[in-house]
Amino acid sequence: MKRKIQSDRKKKDFFDKVYDLTAKIPKGKVTTYGLIAEACGIRSSARTVGWALNGAQESNLPCHRVVNRNGTLTGRVHFGDPNLMEELLRSEGVEFDDDGNVIMQKHLWIPPILERRKKKQKKSRS
DNA sequence: ATCGTGACTGGGA
């Protein structure tokens, strides 16, 4: 039943979502692989998001705005120059802490689709 | 087809 095609199509859809979502990250904001993965329909598999971005390096996508949940610029080594990622973020107004990580609580951006999904979510913890 | 790796994350010791 062309299930194979569906699978392939699904994969493409996933990658497409990752690209689209990454492109929508506001300037001066960052998001995490896990958030993107969840926004794409899968709660886990944040690794696949990184792989998708790996193929998007040559694209115009602001992949430098994607960091891990810890705010670490884990993908900086893939930007050619290890400092390029941080420089780009700094030039956009993103602040870093003493550990060289992005201040997530200040610059973390959550995909609208997820905000829509959480709806009745209780208020943030203190 | 199997095995290992990776731009990750969450949970357990």
Add this chain to the structure above:
DNA sequence: ATCCCAGCCACGA
């Protein structure tokens, strides 16, 4: 608090 392990998806050898 840190360290280790398992799960997850895609891909190259």
